Amino acid sequence: MSSIQISTGGGIATVTLNRGKVNALNESMVEEIRSCFEELRNDQAVRAIILTGQGKFFAFGFDIPEFLSYSKDAFIRYLTKFTALYTYVFLLPKPIIAALNGHTIAGGCMLALACDYRIMVSEKAKISLNEIAFGSSVFAGCVEMLKFCAGSRNAQKVLYSGAMFSAEEAKQLGLIDLTASQDMLDDEARKVAEDFAQKDSAAFRSIKTLLRKPVAEEMIPRERNSVHEFADIWYSEKTWKNLQEIRIW
């Protein structure tokens, strides 16, 4: 039973997060997404990728109840895989469009930030890096991707507040590029993906790398320490208590 669905056609692959009610990320799901993106990278027929979710969430973030049963070492192993995943997506040499179908929270937001373009439903959905609200930190790589998308000032605003932003606010901040009604999201994402798919692939790959490799060079060497600090705070008495009170609705 897979936690993602993949469909392809016309040079465009659509990857749909599909795990429970809120697409909460766990270790096997992260592994599946990674394998999927590795295959799509190597598939010559795929010229652009849409990443979306089923239901009211793009992704809730980590599957906290499941991780509460993890040892710290196992959790660090997971975090290492997760941060490697968003770095892989960030640098993947094909265009990736995030079609944010619903709430895009914490780890879900990090995955979205790694993409080349973000379209978000304009209705009730919120986007947030809300870690500070429950006493968690984030990751060095996530911060650099956020600075890349939104600039340093907005990155600080987003992370210090932990606020939930509407699609319109998110667009102002640089978290997303376009809003679309629920009805139009798939069509709009398809249109953007087709536009990207028509670009020369060698030129796109080279330009994407020129834009992003200097950012990745800031991300990668800082990530290991960052993951350990994240875990230290996660397992601290106060944060652990907060985590036990979080309900995935």
Add this chain to the structure above:
Amino acid sequence: MSSIQISTGGGIATVTLNRGKVNALNESMVEEIRSCFEELRNDQAVRAIILTGQGKFFAFGFDIPEFLSYSKDAFIRYLTKFTALYTYVFLLPKPIIAALNGHTIAGGCMLALACDYRIMVSEKAKISLNEIAFGSSVFAGCVEMLKFCAGSRNAQKVLYSGAMFSAEEAKQLGLIDLTASQDMLDDEARKVAEDFAQKDSAAFRSIKTLLRKPVAEEMIPRERNSVHEFADIWYSEKTWKNLQEIRIW
């Protein structure tokens, strides 16, 4: 006789610059501010800090008349302490809110830029890095902090022009985050500080460091040369003449 006042209550410390009519920075004042921030950093009861000034100025910048009596070596010693101060504030692992009660000029603006949040009175007060107007340079660390707050393009605009900006203009540029009427400044600053004070302190410290350490890594290795170049220009014939004509009003 101290050049700063400190009051604490409800987890929030308020540091008020209080030296002469314009809170001009001199060496002993910089030392006092540094000691004060070191104490507040270590004081477990302090969860957020407000930095403000008395009178019509937040700070005029350096006490130029006093520094005109300094030898170049002594001035370099001061500059080294001053640049170390703003770097210390920039990285201090507690939230610092600048409540800009009046004109915020040159070195005063640099101190403000090091804080986590800036509220400025919306009336006649101006904010400026006006060094170029009197033939002075700035510092490498100040430039990186300015880029962090306002982006590279606005940083260049601010520094090349040396212009005096109103609070509203400063907000557009990213120099400040919020404007408040004179009457409301203290209340607004308190509200922001209380909001920060409620955040989990370990998460805040970690996130602040993730945001700012990569910036500090650009600031610190460049600062020594920058201080020497600043002093060379300061003691050049033309700039020295300009400095003698500046009146602290």
Add this chain to the structure above:
Amino acid sequence: MSSIQISTGGGIATVTLNRGKVNALNESMVEEIRSCFEELRNDQAVRAIILTGQGKFFAFGFDIPEFLSYSKDAFIRYLTKFTALYTYVFLLPKPIIAALNGHTIAGGCMLALACDYRIMVSEKAKISLNEIAFGSSVFAGCVEMLKFCAGSRNAQKVLYSGAMFSAEEAKQLGLIDLTASQDMLDDEARKVAEDFAQKDSAAFRSIKTLLRKPVAEEMIPRERNSVHEFADIWYSEKTWKNLQEIRIW
């Protein structure tokens, strides 16, 4: 027969690109511009420089028909000179104002980005880094200068789309600083140049270097590989075919 014209007066030098109908850049023109800027740098009487073009183009970019006769090695030699030119302009310690009199495309846009200030005619002219549209990459240094001017997010938008932007759109994106009617362009550029010329030259030089040297330190070590990758893509079958179909109008 020179491809640029130089006039000086009142401390301001004006360099006018003047080659054919579209000021397309070739190797000898790049060498001439470089020599010219070296002289203006050393000329004590010159306090500010205006870079503009004659006709309906500021510059079309590279003279593609001419380069189609180049060997790959010779083209790499040209690219090395061209990227060194914009880096030289980017760091030149005098104010340089680009007066964009018409279309500012590809390599022409890169030259403009290296300047300290950009004014563009508000009528039909377009500005673009349209390389992706004909299957070409850009250069590492160009990407860093673009990030410096427009921020990472807009840099990505400009490069991924390859779109042609009006002056007004370009101002929103940070590609230019001011728009002017065709009639007023020279006067406006002159006014900006005179304002820069009045700044203390040692302070300006120091501040410009503080702003830009950290950027150049990202540009320079990446440029050699970038030039080779650019040439590999340029000489690829698909892109080579596109290039043969481009007509300089």
